[in-house]
Amino acid sequence: MGIQEQYRSEAAALLSSGEVKLVIGFGAGSTADRRRPLFARTPEEAQKFVLDAACIANLSTYLVAEGLLSDGKKVGVFLKPDGIRSVNILISEAQLKPEQVVILGYAIESGKDVAALEGRNISDFSIGEKIRKLTPPPHVIEAAEKIEAMSAEERFEYWKEEFSKCIKCYACRQVCPMCYCRRCIVDVNQPQWVSTSSHTLGNFEWNLVRAFHLAGRCASCGACDRACPVNIPLRLVNYRMGKEVRSAFDYVAGENSDQKPVLASFKQDDPETFIL
């Protein structure tokens, strides 16, 4: 039995036994190589789940939908390691209760084979070690290094150019599991810290705010990058912030589910190069 059949029947079993009220997985998409999220509430619906190498989205973002988990019931969800990492972050930020999430874990190997991951509860996945060793794909590192090699002025020009494309659609925010705020700072208009029209300054404000809000919280799932309709390489921003946080504070987001927020906690041996 392939993993798709295996997970279909597991999802169906979870639903028919009443253990979970909903399973979030993937269904067929608009084209042959696209998958779209599928929300199964009955064992029959679970038969429509698809699981293959095209299932790349990070479904953990649906877990923080307002009210979904407030009844205390459980939800099943198909997650890759980056999704599991997101769940760790969300638990440590008190947005999820570990006992409410049943994980149907899978990994996509060498871009085509899908393998099941052992375990159902977040505590079954000790991913800390793996995350520490994780390196982004070569093309990301290459692109990042190119930007790092630029002078400050060149870099500014580069991002100005990129951010000037932003149309403030907030797709990046919508797709990000970590953007769970009920009211995002950009929507604050008393006072209006971030201007809403899409001109370069306002775009800068928005994208920088998001970069800081994700520092030490990004699970590197690449969802924002894929969501951006104008192809701003958002992943590079988050990658760089993650690198900063790691080198300064030896902190890697989502290693486990009881991390303290890196920008709101301190260790006695933290570097203090900015304090005289």
Add this chain to the structure above:
Amino acid sequence: MAKIGVFVCHCGENIASKVDTGNLVKALSDHPGVEICNEYKYFCSDPGQETVKRAIRENNLTGVVVAACSPRMHETTFRKACAEAGLNPYMLELANIREQCSWVHSDKDQATEKAIEITRSLVEKVKRNNELKPISVPVTRRALVIGGGIAGIQAALDIAGAGREVILVEREPSIGGHMSQLSETFPTLDCSQCILTPRMVEAIQHPNIKVLTYSEVEEVDGYIGNFKVKVRKKARYVDMDKCTGCGDCIQKCPVKKIPSEFECGLGNRTAIYTPFAQAVPNVPVIDKNRCTYFKNGKCKICQKTCQIENCIDFEMQDTYEEFEIGAIVVATGFQIQDTTLYGEYGYGKYKDVITGLSFERLASASGPTAGKILRPSDGKEPETVVFIQCAGSRDPSKGVKYCSKICCMYTAKHAMLYAHKHHDGNSKIFYMDIRAAGKGYDEFTRRAIEEDEAEYLRGRVSKVFEENGKLVVRGVDTLLGKPVEVKADMVVLATAIVPQPDAKEFAKKIGIGYDEYGFYNEAHLKLRPVETATAGIYLCGACQSPKDIPDSVAQASATAAKVLGLFSREQLEREPVVAAVGESTCAGCWGCVSACPYNAIEQKEIRDRNGNLVKEVASVNPGLCQGCGTCVTFCRSNSIDLAGFTEKQIFAEVMAL
């Protein structure tokens, strides 16, 4: 409608010489909402304040901006003036056009332009200010003194003498600190122990002082008037209440060859020990790492010797005690610098190269040689002793940049003590400068030179080495402009005074600031020298900077006066600058809870009419909040605002620029 009064101060020439105040007044008079705008030579003077008060009354002002100096200087002055004129004191802002403008600019036109912008921006802020009421919090009138050296003891005695309770925490088995190690003390040459031990005894017997030795502060929570402090009492393995201090156990302990820390390694101690004969309390401790029983599971000779049942208890564990505290005095003292920095001086290589502190032990009547100054290597009387001052101090390349302040004096003292005990001895002192400012100090060093024939050589030493069984000190005499070599029987290094090795970690633990070395920072070097920047935490003694006994004691008494001033009231008025959470947008991420340095944020449940949990949100306890704003900057969903510095106010300020 806002009716703002703007008052532009000249501060004599301090502001007026660099800012065209006439132009400033003209520009601000036209600013929307400004009802009245005046200038005057000194608004902080009586007539100046009267002008402000009159303007408030006559024009029914709704807000006041005084364009003058830093709010740290006169905010209180003008707040009081506002209150007296019937305006809520928080409807006042100071526009700092002195420190942030006239003092730092030379171009008058540009400075004027900047002063106008600063003042305008504060006018925009004050338009959005809200009336605030001070918060009052209770004061626990009990002090914690950390460190039982002379500074800590003095502070404790002064506070206790005024009728307030004191908890004195010392991490060593006895109180006394470095002073208990000293022989005689400059500038009067009175015996250190003789003047110290009465204070130690007074402290331990004082009904208002609870002395906790062999104890450490584990946690400090809370804020001025309301600290919660957790103290760890390390297991002594000897029952404090039962022990009579007879010392039989010490006599019988088979482990006798442990170099005594108190004697700087010049003498030995046992595994069960009191650091020195006059220790207070006179109750031994067992050094777990050296005790045969703890190492091999066999011995307990001390227990068998002890006449009192269950007095020695090998099962004893560390215990914790919590205290409610109103004020904290930090008096954790100093260390001498590690001498291995100066390999060329041969410390550690030659037994007769010693530190000044070791010399104190040799010269001390209660020391390992009973006060005879003898060479550690062979116990012979040294005929020539060379003293090297600034062995680490004033040496940016290897040691520390600062002057350790006490070494000139104690080196002169050492030369004198040596001369008094060895009438034909020679002492030679290498020095950079003789710094002897203080009552009776210069006279003291003159006496060392003139009466006790200490020979001072101005210059640094490059090397100490051994030749034919004698130490040779090679240096320069800069006054003669010649290299010199002196044969010596003993060399004494005046090592630098440095902070305790754990000073920085400790500062972080209790929440106070420190300088690049680890000495604790005062709130203001000149005007608030015994307070830290953390309200309710005070400093005294050598933990702040190198100090001698007179300075440490004076500062300790000053600290006590501050603490007693705080304790003179049952309630403390606090600034109402506190944070509040917008519950509708709070996402309950608890980031602010972990960010708040004062643990002022709690989790709160929001329930609907039927009692069902809707969500959990953050909630600030205004009694604990210190208004630092950390949570405001952390909160991603922008759900926290700080009274007196609301986002609307700050935004208006920024946009006015």
